[in-house]
Amino acid sequence: MTAADPRLAAAVAGDRRALEELVAEILPRVRNLVRYLVRGDAEAEDIAQEAMVAIVRGLPSHRGEGTLQSWSDRVATRATFGCLRRVRRARAQLDGGADLEAVPHPDAPPDEYIASRRAVALLDRIPDDQRHALVLHHVLGMSVPDISADLGVPLETVRSRLRIGIGKLRALHGGERC
C-alpha cells in the first residue's frame, strides 16, 4: 500500500468498496499498535476502532509524504493518546492489575502470536509513561526528539523513561523465565 495506491484516491472520492479494502488492510496493524500502547484487550479494541475512524476521516489530509502506513501509525498513535486522556479516570481503575491474569504461563508456546501476547502482558505491568516511550521508540522507530515533541515532555525525561522502562521490561522478562 503506497501513497499512490489508486484505492486511496477512490476512497477519498467516496468509493466505499475501496475504503473498506483500505480499512481491512490497515486495521490489523493498527489493532496491534494500539494494543502495544493500551493496557487490556477490551479497551484496546475500543480505542483501535476510534483510531481507525480518525484515520479514515483523515485520509483526505494525507498528502503522500511518506507511506500511508507510517502516516496511519502516527494518526493511530495520536488518536490513542487522545482516547487515553479522555478515559484516564476509567483507566486508573484498571491499573490495579486487572489484566495480570493475562500474563501467560512460563510454559506458554513461544510462537509469534504467543510471544507478542507475552510481550504485551509484560508491557501491561510497567507504567504508561515508560510504556509509551518504549513503544514509540522501539516499535515505531521514533527518535527521542520526536517523542519529546509528541508527548510534550523534555528530552531527558524521554531518555529516562526509556532507560527505566527497558530495565523493568528486562527484569520482568527475566523473572518470568525463572
Add this chain to the structure above:
Amino acid sequence: MDEPLPSELLPRLDGLPGPARALTSARSAAMVRSIVDAALADPDAPARAEAPARMGWRRALRFAAAILFCFSGAVAPALVRHVKHTVAPRSPVAPPRQPEPRRERKHDLAPPAVEPPRTVAPVPRPMPPAPIVSVPRPNVSPAVEELDVEKAPPEDLLALANERRRVRDWGGADRLYRATSRRFPDSDAAVVAGVASATLHLEQLRDAAGALRDYRQALATRPTGPLAEEARWGIAEAERALGDSAAEALALRDFLAKHPGSALAPAARRRQAELAP
C-alpha cells in the same frame, strides 16, 4: 537506551495476529464495516460518539467464541518454531513476510476416527462459525505430501487439521487433532489440538459432552496457559448446550473470576444475568 531490544521483549509491529487478539474473518469484516459506517456517518462528529460502530463491535463479541478457530490456525503452524525452539526474530527492520505457497496434498485421509456424537441440542449460535482468517506465514509449511499420522510431528498434524477444517472436513480435522493429543500428551500442541477439537465438537459435531470433556482436559493441562480463556469460555458454552444451567452459571463465574478483562466478559455477564433466578 538505543541498544536494540530482544525481539521477545518488543516483537515487530505488523498486521499479523498479536499482540492484539486474533480475529475471525467474520469479526474482522464486521469491524471494517462498522468503522466505515462510523467514519462516513457524520464526519464532523467526534469518533467517540459513534454509537453505531461501538454497538456493532459490541455485538460482534457474541461471535468471539469463534476466535479459537483463528487462534489455533495462527498457533498451529508456528508450533514448528516452538517445538524446535527457534522463534523467528521480529526485529523492527525485518523485511515484509511473504505468503506461504499453498501445497497440493496428494494423500487421502483415513476414515475419521470420531466418536459417535452424542445426541444433544446444538449450541445456539447467532451466526455460523466464522472461517479462519488466512494469515500468510513464512517458513511454516507443514511440508506434508504423504502424511503418516503416526509419525508426523505435531506442527504438521495441526497444519493439516487446519487444512481439513478449511474445507469443512470436520471429521478429518478432528481425527488429526486427536492424533496430536494422543501422540503428544501434555504438550502445548496437545492443548491447542484439544481446544480446537472441543470447539469442533461443540459447534460442528453436536457433541457438547465431548467438547466439555476436551475443554476440561485442555484446562487441566495448562490452567494458566494462553488458551485457558478459550477453554473456560468453551466449558460455559458446552454446559449451556447440555442444558445444565447451574453448571453453566458456575463456569461463567469461574470465567469472569479468571478473565475479568476478557473481550468476552460483557457477554458472560449478560448471560449470568439471564441465568440469575
